[in-house]
Amino acid sequence: MTDLASLLVDRPWLYRATPFPHVTSDQVFTADFYSELAEAILELLSRGLSETPATGRFSRGMRGYDAYGIGITEELGHPLNVFLSPPWRDLLSDLFAVGRTPYVFAGAHHHRPGGANGFIHTDFNPVWFPVSPPGRTSIRLPDPAVCDFKTGAGSLAPSEKIETIRGAVVIYYLLNEGWQPGDGGETGLFTGRNPESLTTRRPPLNNSLVAFECTPTSFHAFLANRRPRTSIIMWVHRTFEEAVERYGEDQIERWQL
Structure with missing residues (x-):
């Protein structure tokens, strides 16, 4: 992969403290690389939207979330593999002092017009x-065929799988041409689980992002949209031990299965 620094616009990212610490950037990648990313997602969208889980297509399957999603895998190659690269992992981990691990997940989301508000959540979840073998430096992706993403169930022996905790997340927006205030589709940031605690609406402007550490108080949600809304989302994962030491095991948000 091309050196990450050469793909990024040379402009500071902004740190914001409320309603919880987060980072924003309105110009992330160079114009050329943004165009490559947009073309890659357009090609995936051109395969059609599936109402049931379908390999290689945007499809429904996320409980409580009115969106079509697709996982980003190594097989998709350039340019989407930038989100699976160690340099991008390091960038996101280091922004929020999350210990670097090989464990990464990335995907893309697409909302048709009229998407409903998402549920307010923290992303402080186990995955x-x-x-990953000792000394491995490459990225390790989840493999639900042998190890369930949420429970760990599957064919792997206990020594062959690991429970991690989401450490930090980045939401990168693209293919949202012509977005204007009132169109919705923002990422809402909240002070609590009450919808009335909405503090910040992060607009889905092309080539922009919002990123934050996943903590017991990183309350956020998708806000209802009037126009199509597309994004790429990527998490780095910390060790279970680091999450417990920093926030306590009782604060981990277990999946509602």
């Missing part, structure tokens, strides 16, 4: 991966 299972096939364990």
Whole structure:
């Protein structure tokens, strides 16, 4: 992959403290690389939207979330593999002092017009991966065929899988031409689980992002949209031990299965 620094616009990212610490940027990638990313997502969208889980297509399957999603895998290659690269992992981890691990997940989301508000959540969730061998420096992606993403169930032996906790997340917006205030589709940031605690609406402007550490108080949600809304979302994962030491095991938001 091309050196990450050469793909990024040379402009500071902004740190904001409320309603919880988060980072924003309105110009992330160079114009050329943004165009490559947009073309890659357009090609995936051109395969059609599936109402049931379908490999290789945007499809429904996320409980409580009115969106079509697709996982970003190594097979998709350039340019989407930038979100699976160690340099991008390091950038996001280091922004929020999350210990670097090989464990990463990335995907793309698409909302048709009329999408409903998402549920308010923190992303401070446990996630299972096939364990990465000692000394491995490459990225390890989840593999639900052998290790369920939320429970760890599957064919792997206990020594072959690992429970991690989402450490930080970045939401990158693209293909939202012509967006204007009132169109919706923002990422809402809240002080609590009450919808009335909405503090910040992060607009889905092309080539912009919002990123934050996943903590017991990183309350956020998708806000209802009047126009199509597309984004790429990526998480880095911290060790279970680091999450417990920093926030306590009782604060981990277990999945409602």
